[in-house]
Amino acid sequence: MxxxxxxxxxxxxxxxxxxxxxxxxxxxxxxxxxxxxxxxxxxxxxxxxxxxxxxxxxxGFSLEDIRQILDLYDRDGSNHAQTLRTFELAQQRLAQMEAQRAELDVAIADLKAELDAGSAMIAGLRRAAE
Amino acid sequence: MxxxxxxxxxxxxxxxxxxxxxxxxxxxxxxxxxxxxxxxxxxxxxxxxxxxxxxxxxxGFSLEDIRQILDLYDRDGSNHAQTLRTFELAQQRLAQMEAQRAELDVAIADLKAELDAGSAMIAGLRRAAE
DNA sequence: CGTTACATTTACGTTAACGTCAAGCACTCT
DNA sequence: AGAGTGCTTGACGTTAACGTAAATGTAACG
CATH class of the missing domain: 1.10.1660.10 (Multidrug-efflux Transporter Regulator; Chain: A; Domain 2)
Structure with missing residues:
Protein backbone atom coordinates (compact mmCIF):
# COMPACT_ATOMS: atom_id res chain seq x y z
CA MET A 1 0.00 0.00 0.00
CA GLY A 60 -13.51 29.28 -9.73
CA PHE A 61 -13.79 29.45 -5.96
CA SER A 62 -11.17 31.59 -4.28
CA LEU A 63 -8.85 30.00 -1.75
CA GLU A 64 -10.58 32.02 0.92
CA ASP A 65 -13.96 30.60 -0.12
CA ILE A 66 -12.51 27.12 -0.01
CA ARG A 67 -10.93 27.64 3.38
CA GLN A 68 -14.20 28.81 4.84
CA ILE A 69 -16.09 25.86 3.48
CA LEU A 70 -13.47 23.43 4.75
CA ASP A 71 -13.53 25.12 8.14
CA LEU A 72 -17.26 24.72 8.42
CA TYR A 73 -16.76 20.98 8.36
CA ASP A 74 -13.75 21.10 10.61
CA ARG A 75 -15.78 22.70 13.31
CA ASP A 76 -18.93 20.74 12.79
CA GLY A 77 -18.95 17.84 10.40
CA SER A 78 -22.52 16.88 11.06
CA ASN A 79 -24.39 20.15 10.98
CA HIS A 80 -26.98 20.10 8.30
CA ALA A 81 -27.12 23.87 8.11
CA GLN A 82 -23.47 23.92 7.09
CA THR A 83 -24.16 21.49 4.31
CA LEU A 84 -26.90 23.78 3.12
CA ARG A 85 -24.52 26.70 3.29
CA THR A 86 -22.10 24.88 1.05
CA PHE A 87 -24.88 24.17 -1.39
CA GLU A 88 -25.78 27.80 -1.39
CA LEU A 89 -22.22 28.84 -2.12
CA ALA A 90 -22.04 26.33 -4.94
CA GLN A 91 -25.31 27.57 -6.39
CA GLN A 92 -24.15 31.16 -6.18
CA ARG A 93 -20.91 30.29 -7.86
CA LEU A 94 -22.82 28.44 -10.56
CA ALA A 95 -24.96 31.49 -11.18
CA GLN A 96 -21.85 33.65 -11.40
CA MET A 97 -20.27 31.33 -13.89
CA GLU A 98 -23.34 31.26 -16.05
CA ALA A 99 -23.58 35.02 -16.00
CA GLN A 100 -19.93 35.22 -16.93
CA ARG A 101 -20.49 32.85 -19.80
CA ALA A 102 -23.40 34.93 -21.00
CA GLU A 103 -21.22 38.04 -21.05
CA LEU A 104 -18.51 36.16 -22.83
CA ASP A 105 -21.02 35.00 -25.42
CA VAL A 106 -22.06 38.57 -26.09
CA ALA A 107 -18.47 39.75 -26.39
CA ILE A 108 -17.66 36.89 -28.75
CA ALA A 109 -20.69 37.62 -30.88
CA ASP A 110 -19.81 41.32 -31.01
CA LEU A 111 -16.23 40.70 -31.93
CA LYS A 112 -17.22 38.21 -34.60
CA ALA A 113 -19.70 40.68 -36.00
CA GLU A 114 -17.06 43.37 -36.25
CA LEU A 115 -14.66 41.02 -37.93
CA ASP A 116 -17.29 39.79 -40.34
CA ALA A 117 -18.73 43.20 -41.06
CA GLY A 118 -15.64 44.14 -42.95
CA SER A 119 -13.71 45.74 -40.16
CA ALA A 120 -15.96 48.33 -38.62
CA MET A 121 -13.52 48.11 -35.76
CA ILE A 122 -10.60 48.87 -37.98
CA ALA A 123 -12.40 51.82 -39.41
CA GLY A 124 -13.07 53.00 -35.91
CA LEU A 125 -9.44 52.66 -35.00
CA ARG A 126 -8.48 54.71 -38.06
CA ARG A 127 -10.76 57.50 -36.99
CA ALA A 128 -9.50 57.37 -33.43
CA ALA A 129 -5.95 57.70 -34.67
CA GLU A 130 -7.01 60.41 -37.11
CA MET B 1 -23.57 71.63 -31.92
CA GLY B 60 -11.12 41.58 -22.99
CA PHE B 61 -8.12 43.33 -24.50
CA SER B 62 -5.69 44.73 -21.96
CA LEU B 63 -4.97 48.46 -21.97
CA GLU B 64 -1.51 47.67 -23.19
CA ASP B 65 -2.93 45.71 -26.14
CA ILE B 66 -5.20 48.61 -26.94
CA ARG B 67 -2.42 51.14 -26.70
CA GLN B 68 -0.29 49.18 -29.11
CA ILE B 69 -3.09 48.86 -31.61
CA LEU B 70 -3.87 52.55 -31.37
CA ASP B 71 -0.20 53.38 -31.78
CA LEU B 72 0.03 51.37 -34.95
CA TYR B 73 -2.45 53.73 -36.53
CA ASP B 74 -0.89 56.78 -34.98
CA ARG B 75 2.33 56.04 -36.70
CA ASP B 76 0.90 54.84 -39.96
CA GLY B 77 -2.76 55.20 -40.64
CA SER B 78 -2.59 53.77 -44.11
CA ASN B 79 -0.39 50.74 -43.79
CA HIS B 80 -2.24 47.67 -44.82
CA ALA B 81 0.09 45.42 -42.86
CA GLN B 82 -0.95 47.20 -39.66
CA THR B 83 -4.57 46.56 -40.44
CA LEU B 84 -3.75 42.91 -40.87
CA ARG B 85 -1.94 42.93 -37.57
CA THR B 86 -5.01 44.28 -35.85
CA PHE B 87 -7.10 41.58 -37.44
CA GLU B 88 -4.68 39.01 -36.20
CA LEU B 89 -4.87 40.31 -32.66
CA ALA B 90 -8.63 40.30 -32.81
CA GLN B 91 -8.67 36.74 -34.11
CA GLN B 92 -6.28 35.64 -31.39
CA ARG B 93 -8.40 37.29 -28.77
CA LEU B 94 -11.48 35.61 -30.21
CA ALA B 95 -9.79 32.22 -30.00
CA GLN B 96 -8.84 32.92 -26.39
CA MET B 97 -12.36 33.88 -25.52
CA GLU B 98 -13.80 30.78 -27.10
CA ALA B 99 -11.30 28.60 -25.28
CA GLN B 100 -12.22 30.33 -22.07
CA ARG B 101 -15.86 29.72 -22.70
CA ALA B 102 -15.17 26.06 -23.36
CA GLU B 103 -13.42 25.74 -20.00
CA LEU B 104 -16.24 27.55 -18.32
CA ASP B 105 -18.72 25.17 -19.90
CA VAL B 106 -16.83 22.21 -18.51
CA ALA B 107 -16.64 23.73 -15.06
CA ILE B 108 -20.33 24.55 -15.11
CA ALA B 109 -21.22 21.06 -16.24
CA ASP B 110 -19.02 19.54 -13.53
CA LEU B 111 -20.46 21.69 -10.81
CA LYS B 112 -24.00 20.99 -11.94
CA ALA B 113 -23.25 17.30 -11.98
CA GLU B 114 -21.98 17.38 -8.42
CA LEU B 115 -24.96 19.32 -7.25
CA ASP B 116 -27.37 17.02 -9.06
CA ALA B 117 -25.60 13.83 -8.04
CA GLY B 118 -26.74 14.32 -4.48
CA SER B 119 -23.74 16.16 -3.14
CA ALA B 120 -20.72 14.13 -4.09
CA MET B 121 -18.86 17.35 -3.37
CA ILE B 122 -20.33 17.63 0.08
CA ALA B 123 -19.36 14.07 0.80
CA GLY B 124 -15.86 14.86 -0.37
CA LEU B 125 -15.70 17.87 1.87
CA ARG B 126 -16.77 15.75 4.83
CA ARG B 127 -13.99 13.31 4.20
CA ALA B 128 -11.46 16.07 3.78
CA ALA B 129 -12.50 17.54 7.10
CA GLU B 130 -12.55 14.05 8.69
C1' DC C 1 -13.04 88.63 0.56
C1' DG C 2 -14.77 84.14 2.01
C1' DT C 3 -16.80 79.99 0.66
C1' DT C 4 -18.05 76.50 -2.44
C1' DA C 5 -17.00 73.49 -6.07
C1' DC C 6 -13.83 71.30 -9.06
C1' DA C 7 -9.43 70.75 -10.70
C1' DT C 8 -4.48 69.19 -10.30
C1' DT C 9 -0.20 66.37 -8.92
C1' DT C 10 1.99 62.94 -6.08
C1' DA C 11 2.21 58.79 -4.26
C1' DC C 12 0.95 54.91 -1.52
C1' DG C 13 -2.81 51.16 -1.23
C1' DT C 14 -5.54 47.24 -3.12
C1' DT C 15 -6.16 42.07 -4.61
C1' DA C 16 -4.82 36.94 -5.54
C1' DA C 17 -1.89 33.45 -5.74
C1' DC C 18 1.89 32.36 -5.87
C1' DG C 19 7.32 33.30 -8.02
C1' DT C 20 11.85 34.07 -6.88
C1' DC C 21 15.70 34.77 -4.42
C1' DA C 22 18.77 34.32 -0.17
C1' DA C 23 20.79 31.99 3.55
C1' DG C 24 21.10 28.07 6.09
C1' DC C 25 20.17 23.28 8.13
C1' DA C 26 20.03 17.98 7.56
C1' DC C 27 21.49 13.71 5.46
C1' DT C 28 23.94 10.85 2.63
C1' DC C 29 27.57 9.34 -0.23
C1' DT C 30 32.37 9.04 -0.92
C1' DA D 1 35.76 16.24 5.76
C1' DG D 2 33.72 17.90 1.54
C1' DA D 3 30.18 17.65 -1.97
C1' DG D 4 25.64 17.24 -3.40
C1' DT D 5 20.76 17.09 -2.74
C1' DG D 6 16.61 18.48 -0.71
C1' DC D 7 14.19 20.83 2.69
C1' DT D 8 13.37 24.98 5.61
C1' DT D 9 12.05 29.90 6.71
C1' DG D 10 11.88 34.58 5.58
C1' DA D 11 10.79 38.31 2.74
C1' DC D 12 10.41 41.09 -1.28
C1' DG D 13 8.53 40.95 -6.26
C1' DT D 14 4.82 40.42 -9.75
C1' DT D 15 0.42 42.01 -12.41
C1' DA D 16 -3.72 45.14 -13.83
C1' DA D 17 -6.38 48.88 -13.40
C1' DC D 18 -7.49 51.89 -11.03
C1' DG D 19 -8.96 53.70 -5.60
C1' DT D 20 -7.99 56.89 -2.24
C1' DA D 21 -5.95 60.39 0.46
C1' DA D 22 -3.21 64.64 1.01
C1' DA D 23 -1.91 69.08 -0.17
C1' DT D 24 -2.68 72.66 -3.25
C1' DG D 25 -4.71 75.72 -6.94
C1' DT D 26 -8.21 78.63 -9.02
C1' DA D 27 -12.53 80.20 -10.81
C1' DA D 28 -16.85 81.93 -9.99
C1' DC D 29 -20.52 83.38 -6.87
C1' DG D 30 -22.49 86.60 -3.63
Missing part, protein backbone atom coordinates in the same frame (compact mmCIF):
# COMPACT_ATOMS: atom_id res chain seq x y z
CA UNK A 2 0.99 3.59 -0.50
CA UNK A 3 2.70 5.08 2.51
CA UNK A 4 0.29 7.12 4.52
CA UNK A 5 2.72 10.02 4.87
CA UNK A 6 4.17 11.84 1.87
CA UNK A 7 7.04 14.29 1.52
CA UNK A 8 6.56 17.62 -0.12
CA UNK A 9 8.13 16.36 -3.34
CA UNK A 10 5.90 13.33 -3.50
CA UNK A 11 2.93 15.62 -3.08
CA UNK A 12 4.16 17.91 -5.83
CA UNK A 13 4.58 15.00 -8.21
CA UNK A 14 1.25 13.49 -7.28
CA UNK A 15 -0.78 16.68 -7.60
CA UNK A 16 1.32 18.67 -10.06
CA UNK A 17 1.86 21.68 -7.85
CA UNK A 18 5.02 23.42 -6.63
CA UNK A 19 6.44 23.26 -3.10
CA UNK A 20 5.69 26.95 -2.82
CA UNK A 21 2.04 26.24 -3.42
CA UNK A 22 1.85 23.64 -0.65
CA UNK A 23 3.64 25.90 1.82
CA UNK A 24 1.36 28.73 0.78
CA UNK A 25 -1.73 26.62 1.41
CA UNK A 26 -0.36 25.68 4.80
CA UNK A 27 0.26 29.34 5.62
CA UNK A 28 -3.32 30.07 4.59
CA UNK A 29 -4.48 27.24 6.87
CA UNK A 30 -5.83 25.10 4.12
CA UNK A 31 -3.45 22.23 4.89
CA UNK A 32 -1.92 21.02 8.15
CA UNK A 33 0.97 18.68 7.44
CA UNK A 34 2.74 16.94 10.31
CA UNK A 35 6.40 17.52 10.96
CA UNK A 36 9.36 15.19 11.04
CA UNK A 37 11.71 17.56 12.80
CA UNK A 38 11.65 20.43 10.38
CA UNK A 39 10.20 18.63 7.38
CA UNK A 40 6.61 18.45 6.33
CA UNK A 41 4.82 15.15 6.08
CA UNK A 42 1.45 15.25 4.38
CA UNK A 43 -1.27 12.94 5.60
CA UNK A 44 -4.19 11.29 3.91
CA UNK A 45 -6.30 14.10 5.26
CA UNK A 46 -4.07 16.67 3.60
CA UNK A 47 -4.40 14.83 0.34
CA UNK A 48 -8.16 14.75 0.61
CA UNK A 49 -8.20 18.46 1.35
CA UNK A 50 -5.83 19.26 -1.49
CA UNK A 51 -8.03 17.32 -3.88
CA UNK A 52 -10.96 19.45 -2.79
CA UNK A 53 -8.92 22.63 -2.99
CA UNK A 54 -7.90 21.95 -6.56
CA UNK A 55 -11.44 20.97 -7.46
CA UNK A 56 -12.72 24.16 -5.90
CA UNK A 57 -10.24 26.16 -7.90
CA UNK A 58 -11.44 24.58 -11.12
CA UNK A 59 -14.86 25.81 -10.18
CA UNK B 2 -21.74 69.96 -29.07
CA UNK B 3 -18.66 71.83 -28.04
CA UNK B 4 -15.60 70.25 -29.53
CA UNK B 5 -13.72 70.40 -26.26
CA UNK B 6 -14.96 68.71 -23.10
CA UNK B 7 -13.92 69.00 -19.47
CA UNK B 8 -13.01 65.98 -17.45
CA UNK B 9 -16.39 65.97 -15.76
CA UNK B 10 -18.28 66.13 -19.03
CA UNK B 11 -16.22 63.20 -20.21
CA UNK B 12 -16.96 61.25 -17.04
CA UNK B 13 -20.67 61.84 -17.42
CA UNK B 14 -20.64 61.04 -21.11
CA UNK B 15 -18.67 57.82 -20.80
CA UNK B 16 -19.46 56.76 -17.25
CA UNK B 17 -15.89 56.63 -16.04
CA UNK B 18 -14.10 58.35 -13.15
CA UNK B 19 -11.64 61.23 -13.41
CA UNK B 20 -9.00 58.87 -12.11
CA UNK B 21 -9.59 56.62 -15.07
CA UNK B 22 -9.13 59.41 -17.59
CA UNK B 23 -5.96 60.62 -15.92
CA UNK B 24 -4.76 57.05 -15.77
CA UNK B 25 -5.35 56.58 -19.48
CA UNK B 26 -3.47 59.77 -20.18
CA UNK B 27 -0.56 58.59 -18.04
CA UNK B 28 -0.57 55.35 -20.02
CA UNK B 29 -0.55 57.37 -23.23
CA UNK B 30 -3.93 56.23 -24.42
CA UNK B 31 -5.37 59.74 -24.42
CA UNK B 32 -3.77 63.12 -25.09
CA UNK B 33 -6.06 65.88 -23.85
CA UNK B 34 -5.13 69.50 -24.48
CA UNK B 35 -4.57 71.90 -21.60
CA UNK B 36 -6.27 75.09 -20.60
CA UNK B 37 -3.66 76.22 -18.16
CA UNK B 38 -3.61 73.28 -15.81
CA UNK B 39 -6.93 71.75 -16.81
CA UNK B 40 -7.54 69.01 -19.27
CA UNK B 41 -9.69 69.55 -22.32
CA UNK B 42 -10.62 66.45 -24.24
CA UNK B 43 -10.93 66.62 -27.99
CA UNK B 44 -13.01 64.76 -30.50
CA UNK B 45 -10.01 62.57 -31.09
CA UNK B 46 -9.83 61.70 -27.40
CA UNK B 47 -13.48 60.78 -27.45
CA UNK B 48 -13.02 58.55 -30.46
CA UNK B 49 -10.08 56.88 -28.78
CA UNK B 50 -11.93 56.43 -25.51
CA UNK B 51 -14.80 54.80 -27.34
CA UNK B 52 -12.37 52.34 -28.83
CA UNK B 53 -10.65 51.80 -25.50
CA UNK B 54 -13.91 50.91 -23.80
CA UNK B 55 -14.91 48.70 -26.68
CA UNK B 56 -11.56 46.95 -26.53
CA UNK B 57 -12.01 46.38 -22.82
CA UNK B 58 -15.39 44.76 -23.42
CA UNK B 59 -13.60 42.39 -25.72
Missing amino acids: TNDLMTIRQMCDAFDVTPRTLRFYEAKELLFPQRDGTRRLFTRRDRARLTLILRGKRF | TNDLMTIRQMCDAFDVTPRTLRFYEAKELLFPQRDGTRRLFTRRDRARLTLILRGKRF
